[in-house]
Amino acid sequence: VWLRRCTHYLFIVVVAVNSTLLTINAGxxxxxxxWAWTSYVVFSISQTLMLVVGxxxxxxxxxxxxxxxxxxxxxxxxxxxAKGAWFALGYPYDFIVTPVWLPSAMPIDxxxxxxxxxxxxxILFGGVLCGMSLPLFNxxxxxxxxxxxxxxxKYPRPTLPPYMTPIEPQVGKFYNSPVALGAGAGAVLSxxxxxxxxxxxxxxxxxxx
Numbered sequence: 001v002w003l004r005r006c007t008h009y010l011f012i013v014v015v016a017v018n019s020t021l022l023t024i025n026a027g028x029x030x031x032x033x034x035w036a037w038t039s040y041v042v043f044s045i046s047q048t049l050m051l052v053v054g055x056x057x058x059x060x061x062x063x064x065x066x067x068x069x070x071x072x073x074x075x076x077x078x079x080x081x082a083k084g085a086w087f088a089l090g091y092p093y094d095f096i097v098t099p100v101w102l103p104s105a106m107p108i109d110x111x112x113x114x115x116x117x118x119x120x121x122x123i124l125f126g127g128v129l130c131g132m133s134l135p136l137f138n139x140x141x142x143x144x145x146x147x148x149x150x151x152x153x154k155y156p157r158p159t160l161p162p163y164m165t166p167i168e169p170q171v172g173k174f175y176n177s178p179v180a181l182g183a184g185a186g187a188v189l190s191x192x193x194x195x196x197x198x199x200x201x202x203x204x205x206x207x208x209x
Contacts, residue, residue, distance in 0.1 A: 007204055008061050012054060012071070017078065037178040040142065044135040044182035045189065048104070051075065052130050052190045055105050056122065056197030065113035068126075072105035100137040104130045108194075123194040131190030135182030 054075070055068035076099045107129030108122065115121035 011200065011204065012058055012061075012074075040138070040178045041135075041182045041185070044138045044178075045186050047101070047138070048131050048134040048182075048186040048190055049193045051101050051104060051134065052108065052127055053193040053197040053200075055108050055130075056126070056194045057200050059108065059112055059122070060119065060198050060201045063117065065109045065117075068105045068108040068112070069102060072099075072101035075101050100134060100141045103137055104134040107133065119198050123191060123198060127191035127194035128187045130194075131186030131188070132183045135179050135186055138182070139179050 051072060055071045058071040059065075059068045061067075108126035111126035111129065112118075112122045115125070
């Protein structure tokens with residue numbers, strides 16, 4: 001039993017740490033300056049998938065509605081700690097992550113609770129709702145943060161190599177609505193990753209049997 005539990009918690013820590021690393025990249029103001037909405041869409045989807053696979057895994061492991069939101073809280077705290085150290089290296093402190101995962105993890109818990117712990121409903125409803133909501137909350141995150149363009153020129157990186165020199169941002173060139181694109185892709189992919197989170201649970205029990 002202890003080996004199975006340790007394996008579960010190891011998986012949870014690994015996914016949460018990877019989510020933190022993704023978020024640090026998503027908060028890179030130089031990257032946002034260069035690629036603008038392309039970065040927003042890619043990082044919205046990647047954060048959605050990291051959240052949904054870990055939250056679903058943790059939720060089905062405990063079987064207690066509310067665990068998905070608790071997992072999102074773990075991700076948030078990890079990110080605050082990591083970004084605090086990251087900002088100490090010279091990044092502006094006002095470009096900090098707001099807890100965008102918490103409201104997106106709540107529908108996962110609600111889907112599980114409302115359908116009386118039905119895993120298929122959790123995968124379908126929870127995955128779609130999480131995937132659709134996170135890009136919206138991520139946009140709120142960007143609105144509350146400092147303007148990436150202004151920040152990039154205010155805090156230039158002295159060691160930036162020539163090929164990384166900021167270029168004119170490609171705003172609106174490829175995407176008319178980055179929120180809609182991120183939500184649409186996230187809603188489809190999150191269902192797959194929610195199913196993966198459930199399956200990881202089954203596999204872990206088999207490995208530890």
